[in-house]
Amino acid sequence: MEDCRIRYLVDYAADPFFVHNLSGQLMEVNQEACSCLGYDRDEILSSNIEQLDAAQDGTLRQLWSRLSPGEPHNYIGALKHRDGSQIPVEIRLELYHKNSQPLVLAMARRLFDAQPPVKTMNRDREVLKALVENLPHYVFWKDQNSVYQGCNSHFARIAGVASPDDILGKTDFDLAWTREEAEFFRQRDREVIQLGLPLMGVEQTQHQASGKTATLRLTKVPLTNDEGDIDGVLGIFENITKQKQTQDRLHLLSQYDSLTGLPNQTLFRDRTEQALARASRLKETVAVLTLDLDRFNTINNTLGRAVGDELLKVITARLSGMLRADDTIAKMGGDSFTLLLPTIRQSDDAPRVAAKLLESLAQPFRIQGQDLYLSASVGIALYPSDGQDAETLVRNASTALNQAKEQGRNSYRLYAPAMNSRALGRMNLENDLYRALERDEFILNFQPQIETKNGTLIGAEALVRWMHPIRGLVSPVEFIPLAEETGVIVPLGEWVLRQSCRQARVWLDSGWPAIRISVNLAARQLREGNFPALVKSILEEENLPASCLGLEITESGIMEDVDAAIDALKEIKALGVHLSIDDFGTGYSSLSYLKRFPVDMVKIDRSFVMDITSEKDDAAIVSAVIAMAETLSLKVLAEGVETSEQLEFLRARNCHKIQGYFISKPLAADDFGAFYQRHKCAINGDTAVCSFQL
Ligand code: C2E
Ligand code: MG
């Protein structure tokens, strides 16, 4: 795309254009360059720009090799025509990058071949008059008081006088320009006359008689009389409006960040607009990401700018390596980047890329022999939901970026109404979940489990809670499924297991009889890694007898891969760990399977217990489950017992154990201790006997 534009600009330009590489080899020229120098395009393209330079003294090469992007340099010299003649030119050299290759754009402007100071035009008057009249430029001359003495027809037209003769005796204040412009011109005349030096190539915007404004390039040279005294000014104006537009456009196109070589903001916007136009046609989604390095300033301040610069280059390389060919990464300012992902298939593709980028930046950077650790924050905005144009998207992505920074660094955020709020909340929650473990935001609650017949405390179920720094307490019902989906459940589950064993050990050490802590197990934990080995090593490390640990797994958890799950459960059971089926009745509840599961207990789901005293069906189901468990020699625990009526019902049907608000809500470890003390407890073997008035 960029190429087509340059091609267009080059052909459009009225001046000779050359594009060459840093060895001077010509890569591109326009028609004007060929006709100006009398060569075919192919002939020119097989040569070096230095061969076309009349001086051939190496100055040109020196100039271009010192160029930096965005800082063009002008050079006055001459080009060599094929026939040997010299064409005086002013060449503007500008460095830009194409596909990371540095190229030089040389724009030549033919100069009026006059050698100042010029003698008053009294000789060969006719020749000069014809020349002046036929030049494509605006030509005029004034006396030492800036009073016009003559001009060519071009000039008369823009000055707003009927013919060149009518200009005689007028000053700039009588012509088409504004007062400020007239003042500017008179000031330049004074400088030329007082200093006796020509003024070359000053650019000036000017109002013309037609009402339009034009950009002019002024050349003014002092005129001397026969005695050698300066008595006037000869001026040549060149209308460079089009050339200026061309240059401005090229300038935009050639703007790259000089340190990293990445496109800068302007080019980024250009590409984004193009991607949006395409996406709007094809009804696609585009993502704009802003990425900001966290605490980069600290590195700059403590290790110095050189290290900072070096680091930015390495970061650039690393980030670029993570992207696809049609993605764009651009440099915004000091330590921020913007990314354009022009073809996003699903709305969660962008967060995935963001997570990938953050992950790659988390690896240390080796700079000057030392390892530097970095993190970044990312904001994401999506087209079309978060904005219709590049500017809005970048702005909204930056808003999201700021949120990411506020909520703790090293994370990404989607701009608020990017998706429906549930998906958004989920996405952000998922991101937070990754770091919640590191930040120690999880806590465990313990809910007592009681023997129905005598109220003996037999154990507690460990239930995890998440203290989110902003949202407060988040229910496991909300985050456990997410943790399972993302895999966070594996380290989280390990933490719960270890923490539960540690707590059980603390209670044992404080003289309590052995009670069993039951830990909920997600299917994924059973599938990933060697879970039985993990259980074994945690029990050893925490020095806890296996009988003090229970695991609860749902039927559906086992059913994901029945044989593997059964094998793993057998191994765990062999360690002496107690196993139960959680939420029984809500899953497959297949008796034939249940027979194969190496479990000790079934836990009847709360949804059946809730209505046992009012719903006949539920009462029947609960009675059947208790009877079935009896047949299979399994213990039964009823969950969610809230009333004494429910308890009575269960006790009458010989349900062994209960758990529920009727006994206690889940409690923090300290409160569980207090609960234990509050009830009169006696020791019976290694079971805590804590009698309730049931
Ligand atoms: P669950 O294993 O069936 O846990 C029982 C849930 O019922 C707990 O909810 C508990 O607070 C609640 N509950 C207990 N008694 C009563 C009652 O009398 N009335 C009412 N209304 N509710 C009662 P919680 O703590 O919100 O946990 C919900 C689920 O989250 C758990 O269901 C379990 O599936 C999962 N979960 C909790 N902690 C963990 C964990 O560490 N790992 C895994 N994988 N899952 C966990
Ligand atoms: Mg449970």
Ligand code: MG
């Ligand atoms: Mg349950």
